[in-house]
Every structure is written in C-alpha cells, then in structure tokens.
Amino acid sequence: MIQLHDYPLSGNCFKVRFLLEQLDLEYQSILVDFYPGYEHKSPRFLDINPLGQLPAIVEGGEAVRDAQAILVYLATAYDKSGKWFPRDRQGEVYQWLAFADQLTGSISAARLHDAMFYRLDVGKARSDGIRLLRIIDEHLWFAEKDGHEWLLPLPHPTIGDVACFPYIALAEEGGIDLAPFSSVSRWMERFMRLKGFKPMPGMMPLPMPKETP
Amino acid sequence: MTSYVVALEKDVRDFSIVRSMMGDKPLVIWRGASGAINVWLDRCPHRSVRLSAGRNMGGYLEGVYHGWKFDESGKVTQVPALQGRPSEDITATVYSTAVADGFVWASEEECAPSGSAGEPCYPVHIAAPVDQVRLHVDASANHLTPWGIDRTMVYPTGDPVQRRAELSAIRRRLEES
Numbered sequence A: 001m002i003q004l005h006d007y008p009l010s011g012n013c014f015k016v017r018f019l020l021e022q023l024d025l026e027y028q029s030i031l032v033d034f035y036p037g038y039e040h041k042s043p044r045f046l047d048i049n050p051l052g053q054l055p056a057i058v059e060g061g062e063a064v065r066d067a068q069a070i071l072v073y074l075a076t077a078y079d080k081s082g083k084w085f086p087r088d089r090q091g092e093v094y095q096w097l098a099f100a101d102q103l104t105g106s107i108s109a110a111r112l113h114d115a116m117f118y119r120l121d122v123g124k125a126r127s128d129g130i131r132l133l134r135i136i137d138e139h140l141w142f143a144e145k146d147g148h149e150w151l152l153p154l155p156h157p158t159i160g161d162v163a164c165f166p167y168i169a170l171a172e173e174g175g176i177d178l179a180p181f182s183s184v185s186r187w188m189e190r191f192m193r194l195k196g197f198k199p200m201p202g203m204m205p206l207p208m209p210k211e212t213p
Numbered sequence B: 001m002t003s004y005v006v007a008l009e010k011d012v013r014d015f016s017i018v019r020s021m022m023g024d025k026p027l028v029i030w031r032g033a034s035g036a037i038n039v040w041l042d043r044c045p046h047r048s049v050r051l052s053a054g055r056n057m058g059g060y061l062e063g064v065y066h067g068w069k070f071d072e073s074g075k076v077t078q079v080p081a082l083q084g085r086p087s088e089d090i091t092a093t094v095y096s097t098a099v100a101d102g103f104v105w106a107s108e109e110e111c112a113p114s115g116s117a118g119e120p121c122y123p124v125h126i127a128a129p130v131d132q133v134r135l136h137v138d139a140s141a142n143h144l145t146p147w148g149i150d151r152t153m154v155y156p157t158g159d160p161v162q163r164r165a166e167l168s169a170i171r172r173r174l175e176e177s
Helices: A011-022 A042-049 A068-078 A089-114 A122-145 A159-169 A182-192 B158-175
Strands: A002-008 A027-031 A056-059 A062-065 B005-009 B017-022 B024-029 B038-042 B060-062 B068-071 B075-079 B086-093 B096-100 B103-107
Touching: A011 A042, A011 A068, A011 A089, A011 A159, A027 A182, A027 B060, A042 A056, A068 A089, A089 A122, A089 A159, A122 A182, A159 A182, A182 B017, B005 B017, B005 B024, B038 B096, B038 B103, B060 B103, B075 B103
Parallel strands: A002 A027
Antiparallel strands: A002 A056, A056 A062, B005 B103, B017 B024, B024 B038, B060 B068, B068 B075, B075 B086, B096 B103
C-alpha cells in the first residue's frame, strides 16, 4: 500500500490526498508533525526525503518526493483514463506544475509566515503571489471566454489544476485577498464542486451546497 | 446619485457567491431561490467577518463564523446561539439593486441604471485592489475584464489577438506600478 507522509495543514499534501482519492487508491497516511514539531527535519524523515519537505510517498520501498512529482507518478502509474495527465498535452501540464511550484514559493511562504511564524520577507512573498494570481486569472479569463473551465482546454481538470488549486485557495491565510481575481474565484468554486472533493482546514470550512443541474 | 455596475448577471449563479466593490465598499452578491439578485455590504452585522466567506443556500445566506442565517431581505432569521431563534431587528446592509443590459447594478440610494452599458459613461467598479478601482467593460466578450487602471475605461477591440495584447499590456502596467 502507498504510504503518504502527510500533514493536514499542508496544501502540497492536500493535492496528493486529492489525487489518491480521485484515483480510488488505498493509502496509509503517516502524520508528520510539521509545526511546531519540525519533524520533517528529523533524521527519521530526512532518510525518506533528504530535502526535508512534505509530502513524500513510499511504495514498495521506493520513495517519491515533491508534490508535483508525486502527482505525475500517480497519474502515470494508476490513471487508466489518461485524463489527469493527458499524454498529448504534457508540455502544458508541466507548465502549470512549475507554476504551482512558484505558488509554493510565494503564497505558501506568506502563509507559513502568518500562520506558523516563519521568518521570511512576507512583503515579497505576497507581491510575488499577487503577480502569479494576475497571470493565472488572465489565463482563466480567456479560457472562460473560449468556453473552457480548467487550465487546459479540456472538458475535465488535470493534475495542473490539482497542483495549482490548494495554495490559491489558501491565499487569504497568507494575507492575500482573492477578491480581485474573479476568474480564479470561479475556477476554485468549480474545483470545490468536483465529486469527492474534501476541503482541508482553512479552505472552505463547510460543505458547498450542490448546484441544481 | 450614482448607480454602479457591480457584476455581470450571468456570473451570479444559483448557490454561488460573487464578491465585488462599490467604490471602496466590499460587496457580497448572491442570487436567492426567488431568482432575485441581492447586493449587500460584505460584512456580517455580528462580528464583521465577510459574508462572502459563507454559503448561499438558496433561500438564505449563511455566515461562516456563527452560522447566522439571512433571508433575501437581509433579515437575520436564525441564530444558532439563540437556539435557532430569529433576530429580526438585525439586518445585513442591503443596497438598492437592478439588472439591466446583462449587468447587475447597485446604488447606495435608489438604483437607476440608464442608457447603454456599452458606452463609457458609467463607473464600473468591479472587485479590485483597494488602490486600483477597475473601470472596465469588455462589451464584445460580455465579461467584466479583471484588470484595470484607475480612471481608465478600456474597451478592447473585437479582434481577439489585439484584445489579448491590450489586456496583457494593462497587466504589465499594473505590475510595474
């Protein structure tokens, strides 16, 4: 069984949990006390991921680290439909996976500063995050105009959407107001209405009422 | 007396919440079960948390913090901490609203949309960074564009390539500011 080294308040762990559940995979969640225990820097965890970052998965004795890499690994190994990581659109998907990594470096950093008292330049983290939000908002605005609902012009989300979603949805915990980004807000709402979506703390504390068909 | 375009009607969907601005006032916009669109100040009268963080349950809006339920007139019809009793002397701040030309309009006084929204003569304030009020309508695309510069009314042309270039230029200017 897949073991996920997991932390409930981590957006990067959220995206892995989300895909595992979408793919109907059984997994064991091994909780790592990220804050205040800093267990991800402990020798036990550094054996699994020498970078000391969550999440990491272990399957059959092999570890895979990095949230985006895990999404690629799971979709490639287990998604028979090919929807989550479409073969003919890998370049576009990787573009959004890399974008998600930049969200981790900005919005997630601002959230670590505000919620877990990390020492870092929070002004820069927020302004970097807002710059990224403007870019993705513009992208989604044009996508909506062309009749598309997701980051790729496909009738379903991909791991690109999964990778970008959590830290955008958690932006207000890092002091970044999402009100100016109306296309992003609509995209988030679509994501939260996906079947099987389970919010994590700070995301949407209550289940969303279902839209009438 | 000024009426403001605060959203596109088609963006205000059932069981959904839209955030916007009227001048410097944050707005929560929601469509109720009656089909009417409600535009309120985005502040809970209880503890000032934004109402847009709550849920649109159709017949009522539910605050995220203490679960107060507001009916479409803005009245508090249920307070969980009062064993579900109403508190009808308390209301949300409700603005006068109208729908015209596919836009949702609101006003602090009597809302009176007039003329065509396609003409650049109405202030269009749409969810904006506080320091950068948006004044944009992309009439041809039937969308409020999400990027704006204070006091600039931009009507991108019908050519999609050129429109994209114009809007990207606006974004770059915003980034530099």
